Amino acid sequence: MDLKVFISHQDSICAECGKQLGHHAWITLAEGKGALCLSCADLDHLIFLPTGDSLQ
Numbered sequence: 001m002d003l004k005v006f007i008s009h010q011d012s013i014c015a016e017c018g019k020q021l022g023h024h025a026w027i028t029l030a031e032g033k034g035a036l037c038l039s040c041a042d043l044d045h046l047i048f049l050p051t052g053d054s055l056q
C-alpha cells in the first residue's frame with residue numbers, strides 16, 4: 001500500500017470521521033475516498049523526522 005502524507009493547504013474534512021482538519025493539517029489521500037486524517041489512516045503513530053535528521 002502506497003501511503004503519502006500531505007499538509008493540506010485548504011480546509012479539509014476527513015472522509016472517514018468527518019473531522020474538520022483545517023489548514024496545514026497532516027492528511028493522507030485514500031484512493032476513492034479523499035482526504036483522511038492520520039487517525040483514520042492509522043498513521044497517527046508515525047513520527048515525522050525533521051529535515052536533516054533522517055537516516056544517513
Ligand SMILES: [Zn+2]
Nearest residue numbers: 014017037040
Ligand atoms: Zn478521520
